Amino acid sequence: MLRWQLLLLSIFPLTALCLKWSTESLKSINPLIGTTGPEPNLSGGMIASVAPPFASMRWVVQTQNSYVSQTPFNYSKEYAENGVVYGFMGTRQPAIWMGESAWAGVVPGMTKGVEERIKAKFEDRRLIRTPGSEVFGVGMYNVDLEIPGTQGSNVHVDMTATSRVGHFRFVFTAPNSSSKFNPYIFLPTTRAATVFHSSDTFVTTFPNGTVELHPYNSSSPLEICGSNDEMLDWIIAPTSIQEPASHFRGWYCARFDMESSAHSVGHGVVQGDTQMEGATSGHGEELGAYARFALPSNSSSLTVYVRIAGSFISADQARANLDFEIPDIEATDIEGTQANTEEMWAEKVGRFDIEAGGDSDVLGDMKTVFFTGIFHAMQYPYEVHEQIPGPSGASHYYSAYDNSIHDGHSYSGYSIWDTYRAEWALQLLLAPERIPGMIRSMLQDYEEGGWLPMWKNIIETNIMVGTHADSLLAEAVLKGFGPVVRSDATGKVEFEASFTNDELRTLWAAAWKDASVPPRDDQTTTYSDREEGVDYEVRAGLSTFYGDGSRGWVADDVHSESVSRTLDYACKPIFFVISLVVHQLKFLPDDDHALFVLSLLLPEEIISSIPNIPPNVSQFLNQRALKNPWTVWNPDASVTTSDGNGQIQGFVQARKANGEWADITSGFTEGDRWVYSFAFVHDVSQLVERRGGNASFVRSLDEFFDGGWADFTNEPAHHTPYLYALAGAPTHAQERVRQIARTNYNSTPNGLSGNEDCGQMSAWYIFSAMGFYPVNPVSGEYVVGSPFFSSLSLHLPVPSFIPRSPPHPSLTSSNQFYDPTTDSYILRISAPGAESKPYVKGLKVNGKVVEEPLIKHNDIRFGGLLEFDMSDQPEAWGEEEDLGLRLHLLLIRCRWI
Numbered sequence: 001m002l003r004w005q006l007l008l009l010s011i012f013p014l015t016a017l018c019l020k021w022s023t024e025s026l027k028s029i030n031p032l033i034g035t036t037g038p039e040p041n042l043s044g045g046m047i048a049s050v051a052p053p054f055a056s057m058r059w060v061v062q063t064q065n066s067y068v069s070q071t072p073f074n075y076s077k078e079y080a081e082n083g084v085v086y087g088f089m090g091t092r093q094p095a096i097w098m099g100e101s102a103w104a105g106v107v108p109g110m111t112k113g114v115e116e117r118i119k120a121k122f123e124d125r126r127l128i129r130t131p132g133s134e135v136f137g138v139g140m141y142n143v144d145l146e147i148p149g150t151q152g153s154n155v156h157v158d159m160t161a162t163s164r165v166g167h168f169r170f171v172f173t174a175p176n177s178s179s180k181f182n183p184y185i186f187l188p189t190t191r192a193a194t195v196f197h198s199s200d201t202f203v204t205t206f207p208n209g210t211v212e213l214h215p216y217n218s219s220s221p222l223e224i225c226g227s228n229d230e231m232l233d234w235i236i237a238p239t240s241i242q243e244p245a246s247h248f249r250g251w252y253c254a255r256f257d258m259e260s261s262a263h264s265v266g267h268g269v270v271q272g273d274t275q276m277e278g279a280t281s282g283h284g285e286e287l288g289a290y291a292r293f294a295l296p297s298n299s300s301s302l303t304v305y306v307r308i309a310g311s312f313i314s315a316d317q318a319r320a321n322l323d324f325e326i327p328d329i330e331a332t333d334i335e336g337t338q339a340n341t342e343e344m345w346a347e348k349v350g351r352f353d354i355e356a357g358g359d360s361d362v363l364g365d366m367k368t369v370f371f372t373g374i375f376h377a378m379q380y381p382y383e384v385h386e387q388i389p390g391p392s393g394a395s396h397y398y399s400a401y402d403n404s405i406h407d408g409h410s411y412s413g414y415s416i417w418d419t420y421r422a423e424w425a426l427q428l429l430l431a432p433e434r435i436p437g438m439i440r441s442m443l444q445d446y447e448e449g450g451w452l453p454m455w456k457n458i459i460e461t462n463i464m465v466g467t468h469a470d471s472l473l474a475e476a477v478l479k480g481f482g483p484v485v486r487s488d489a490t491g492k493v494e495f496e497a498s499f500t501n502d503e504l505r506t507l508w509a510a511a512w513k514d515a516s517v518p519p520r521d522d523q524t525t526t527y528s529d530r531e532e533g534v535d536y537e538v539r540a541g542l543s544t545f546y547g548d549g550s551r552g553w554v555a556d557d558v559h560s561e562s563v564s565r566t567l568d569y570a571c572k573p574i575f576f577v578i579s580l581v582v583h584q585l586k587f588l589p590d591d592d593h594a595l596f597v598l599s600l601l602l603p604e605e606i607i608s609s610i611p612n613i614p615p616n617v618s619q620f621l622n623q624r625a626l627k628n629p630w631t632v633w634n635p636d637a638s639v640t641t642s643d644g645n646g647q648i649q650g651f652v653q654a655r656k657a658n659g660e661w662a663d664i665t666s667g668f669t670e671g672d673r674w675v676y677s678f679a680f681v682h683d684v685s686q687l688v689e690r691r692g693g694n695a696s697f698v699r700s701l702d703e704f705f706d707g708g709w710a711d712f713t714n715e716p717a718h719h720t721p722y723l724y725a726l727a728g729a730p731t732h733a734q735e736r737v738r739q740i741a742r743t744n745y746n747s748t749p750n751g752l753s754g755n756e757d758c759g760q761m762s763a764w765y766i767f768s769a770m771g772f773y774p775v776n777p778v779s780g781e782y783v784v785g786s787p788f789f790s791s792l793s794l795h796l797p798v799p800s801f802i803p804r805s806p807p808h809p810s811l812t813s814s815n816q817f818y819d820p821t822t823d824s825y826i827l828r829i830s831a832p833g834a835e836s837k838p839y840v841k842g843l844k845v846n847g848k849v850v851e852e853p854l855i856k857h858n859d860i861r862f863g864g865l866l867e868f869d870m871s872d873q874p875e876a877w878g879e880e881e882d883l884g885l886r887l888h889l890l891l892i893r894c895r896w897i
């Protein structure tokens, strides 16, 4: 019964999807943002790909070979000036420091006559971009490429894609109709693949694969299918799943249109240096297959359409994906595919309207960063499931955790250490239709592999520290994706269940396991970054943090990154939001609705379904969260400020098993003791106290930023500017946020200062531009910063847990922010003059004056109105009284231009 209701509910978002959102805003996206940089860590690590949101495979023009630390596309200076292209790649590499797997490729070329060898080797595949011909869009990419050695022949390429199928049109043109050139399409299938080992060594490996050609006949078009077993991150898979994961294989099937198939005049298989003309199958290393074509007798040009589908299951499944997503009848309708993909992007990007005044160049740049940010933030995690062949419409997916096929939806590309900060909060608002599937996917990983994901790239990779999946689950349940919630007063259904009780039990068991079970051989394994040959890392060091003796810190002489771990574990044993929110209430008062939701969140029978769970588990976890992180706080550590006039007292510091302090540089990941001393997002009030109160805490933040300690290219710094606002100095937050936005983001290929990390960099910008940020993502609150635009409105989709019949009050005329024509909640953010006025003088939320720099999720979840009164000078709004005056004096050196 419950399942049936869930099914019905899951149909509703489809009605919303049928609405057409304006594609106008897509023009403000620049897919080149974040696609280059002087080195991998100072690049966004993004690619200018085409595919819909959360697409299974993203298609991109290939400008370089790809492996961990290098993406297939790099809009480098060399490429910008003198573009050399090696073909087109369907990639599953989710971030620059992650590995490729289950990729596919398409490379056009021409030979003189049908005897000449085709160019299969990567370096030989060079095609030269015609200057000015390249156009990057989210749903279409076009380019003209000169084919070297063919006396000026060229190929015009149009590329678009659905989630699982790339769609190409190649228009080959020879100098004239009597020139004897033959176009070909080459499908690289296995390659010499570079594997990155933690010791900074790159090792060439040779994945194995298969190809199979089905030549054209009068009833069937030409088709080429293949597979490869490349999975570059397999070397860092937990040992307990390495065997099942070793069977992993990606498949593709490329199908040509009937007309170009009729022009095919040969085919073959390439393996290394050997070309087997006429072969229809092959297997092995450095493998590929090709089809040759003849130009029509009366023309110098030939158009070839190719659809190429990927699958994690089989060649037949790839074929089915192709038939489902771009059936034969649409083989040549590349504009149709483009339109569908653009509509899917418009459903996300078109939900935002920005009106802004002021310097139009600067603003154009900011809007482009903003809209491109949404394009980046809605790519990962990506779909792994595929539709079961036949009429059922249901999906199944291949799991490398147990080398089996299961029913349901699954996703990959979870960079959770990054995305739990703000990216998930953004997805909860903007892509609620995906949340239950993404969460089920995490629960499946737990059931199939034993643990929730940390950094899932097809399989777990043990990248980064902590088990922040706990935070994703808690935040989602807190925001409505949980059990049925009934109104206290009337007993009516407030929120429908997003999960069955069985699923909730699994969810709780999985989160509790993270919090209570150390990894294998925890006492003897370092679990260093990219350590090979170790099992699931999860909360490495938990046995000293939680078990016998319960020191409360992760010992630095046993484990890598010990301080980061101690803090990360403590801040997020969080299923336990209840306790954290209760604590927060001292500081962030009256979140009645969150408490109401939470009181129903963890039904007692679900909590107690775990054997041997501590009797009062929320109390237990709360105590641990509030005590353990402070075990690495060294109150005696101090630093003289850079102006020489003061001292910053108290820093986090690594500790050895025996309790001694370790070196001050030890124990951190993507940061140092400066930034990690600000990591107590769940306990800011105590942090402020330990740094000597608000004024002194604010000084320490100033020193952090002005003394050159803040590194925004990595995530631990992302929330830090907002801490000012929690310490009574919101004007400082307002300045810093604007300054960070200006210096770390712009609309050029080098426009992201650090790796995008599956959307977290952009999520920071999007929230900041809206004027608030989820400092503690499970608090149900956002901290106010400084909105960037005079007017921004957002049409929030209605989540599936909102009852439709009888309609939830938020869907009736009692909610002035519900817009029935778009079936969405409208959130309006008005901040007249914000473009040149960074300071906040006053704020009204839904008509009510707000004095504290905080916005509740409940105030915006059904739409709302945020009215900012902006100012060009620091204002007292939201400041702690006695601090205020002093800060005004300090602010004379205002950094805002």
Ligand SMILES: *[C@@H]1O[C@H](CO)[C@@H](O)[C@H](O)[C@H]1NC(C)=O
Pocket (backbone or CB within 6 Å): 035, 036, 037, 038, 039, 040, 043, 045, 069, 070, 071, 074, 075, 076, 077, 078
């Ligand atoms: C892009 O290419 C440039 C020039 O070759 C190189 O310096 C840089 O490291 C590359 N960046 C990435 C992210 O691949």
Ligand SMILES: *[C@@H]1O[C@H](CO)[C@@H](O)[C@H](O)[C@H]1NC(C)=O
Pocket (backbone or CB within 6 Å): 041, 097, 529
């Ligand atoms: C770059 O980032 C990677 C991944 O975060 C890290 O392992 C590496 O140490 C960094 N390299 C440099 C030179 O900072």
Ligand SMILES: *[C@@H]1O[C@H](CO)[C@@H](O)[C@H](O)[C@H]1NC(C)=O
Pocket (backbone or CB within 6 Å): 151, 175, 176, 177, 178, 179, 180
């Ligand atoms: C056609 O092109 C070929 C190859 O470029 C060239 O040799 C030939 O002269 C051209 N013929 C005409 C009629 O232009």
Ligand SMILES: *[C@@H]1O[C@H](CO)[C@@H](O)[C@H](O)[C@H]1NC(C)=O
Pocket (backbone or CB within 6 Å): 208, 209, 210, 283, 284
């Ligand atoms: C490569 O794959 C083929 C076909 O699946 C198989 O027969 C062969 O044994 C494999 N070779 C290696 C070295 O694994």
Ligand SMILES: *[C@@H]1O[C@H](CO)[C@@H](O)[C@H](O)[C@H]1NC(C)=O
Pocket (backbone or CB within 6 Å): 214, 215, 216, 217, 218, 219, 220
């Ligand atoms: C045409 O090719 C298809 C696919 O390879 C095959 O199933 C079919 O039997 C062929 N038909 C004829 C008439 O050869």
Ligand SMILES: *[C@@H]1O[C@H](CO)[C@@H](O)[C@H](O)[C@H]1NC(C)=O
Pocket (backbone or CB within 6 Å): 296, 298, 299
């Ligand atoms: C070439 O011949 C084909 C088939 O006869 C015909 O459909 C096409 O219109 C002709 N194209 C040109 C450019 O004459």
Ligand SMILES: *[C@@H]1O[C@H](CO)[C@@H](O)[C@H](O)[C@H]1NC(C)=O
Pocket (backbone or CB within 6 Å): 616, 618, 619
């Ligand atoms: C659990 O502990 C909390 C906090 O100390 C307390 O408020 C609550 O009443 C306790 N619950 C039970 C069931 O004992």
Ligand SMILES: *[C@@H]1O[C@H](CO)[C@@H](O)[C@H](O)[C@H]1NC(C)=O
Pocket (backbone or CB within 6 Å): 693, 694, 725, 726, 727, 728, 729, 878, 879, 880
């Ligand atoms: C610090 O500032 C916050 C925010 O304005 C305020 O709530 C808190 O009471 C202040 N703390 C002290 C100790 O004054």
